[in-house]
Amino acid sequence: MTQNIYDNDTFFTGYSQLPRSVGGLDAAPEWPALRAMLPDLQGKNVLDLGCGYGWFCRWAVQAGAARVLGVDVSEKMLAQARSMGNQAALGYARLDMEQLTLPPASYDLVYSSLAFHYIEDYTTLLATIRQSLKPGGKLVFSIEHPIFMAPRQPGWLTDAQGRKHWPVDSYQQQGPRISDWLAPGVIKQHRTLGTTLNALLHAGFQLEQVEEWGPTDDQIAQQPALAEERERPMLLLIGCGAP
């Protein structure tokens, strides 16, 4: 079973104070880029893997989805999601993505935000998702970029001229990365970008879009701290089709 760090009290308390937890999708700077990769949801059947507080699920209902299922391994996250609104088209289920089974040819869109990098058996997960998509369905997801995740000591370094750089090492050494983020000992899984893409292709997906998110000029004007996100890719957004 995947580490369920979101039910750790310290982690959950920290997580609940993040801008994207309080402010939802509009507080996530990559959301405009991710939204632009989504198909029209009118009348569609949508699955959100790692739904957290359910911000995307509620948005998808507003965007016209006929049915939205949010799945998360964390009881605390789902309790919070359920407390934030009831909509007839919306349901939640507590499931571990590593143990997931899904009905065949059922979804028009499988969506996931910043969750797949916790998954050890990514190959099995992709096969499960692939068979659950209707013909013409889409998988759109984000993960931490492997350049962000690879280093033994992830953190900005500053040179003698005061300029920041991101120290990349261990890139080809795939496997767990243990970091202290909101709580000690958070386990994520580093895979190279090649591995991430080739696994999608082997699972029968067609790649449609690969975005290494970076802030726009407007975003930096409004939030100058985002400027450092131009120095190295932090997030990877992928859109693919199931022919």
Place this chain on the structure above:
Amino acid sequence: MTQNIYDNDTFFTGYSQLPRSVGGLDAAPEWPALRAMLPDLQGKNVLDLGCGYGWFCRWAVQAGAARVLGVDVSEKMLAQARSMGNQAALGYARLDMEQLTLPPASYDLVYSSLAFHYIEDYTTLLATIRQSLKPGGKLVFSIEHPIFMAPRQPGWLTDAQGRKHWPVDSYQQQGPRISDWLAPGVIKQHRTLGTTLNALLHAGFQLEQVEEWGPTDDQIAQQPALAEERERPMLLLIGCGAP
């Protein structure tokens, strides 16, 4: 027109002493991975863009290609290529890839090794290649990895524990990178990995394989200096189809 650095005397002299110039394909550590991405060449029509000394062209003839055309902007490179062997199936042409026109639906394979990162107008080049491929044809190419190329000051840094890292900055700032490699003022074009892949998709290619080359255990045993290539991705190998 692309900078023709290969006809610079200093550059050419330096280049002519590189292991891959002297020893050919087998002296290029990424060759086994690139070769594994190639289709069967028996009876095929092959184009090599940026053919240099023609090592790949001669190999393709040996592998059974019916016709191989090697293209390069450098007169010196082509003179060297021509001096290294005449085969009936093999021809060379001096052409600038930025000004290229190609006959429609003519090639089974377009191949390019470490040349596209010199090209400013990558989008036009891809459109030119795409229309030149027969249905079912392939484009297989390598470039310097954008993580390798992005930094203002590309070069290993060593931390207090003696461990190397690669300092990534300026990743989202696409455009020229001027470096001193064999000669001063070599101009390469930095594009993010997302830009590189999305341009292929927009040109009508289907992505089939994306490899961020790293050395195998055997390669490191034979050539220990290669071990640093596990720390950060240096080369990007891409295979795609033209449906």
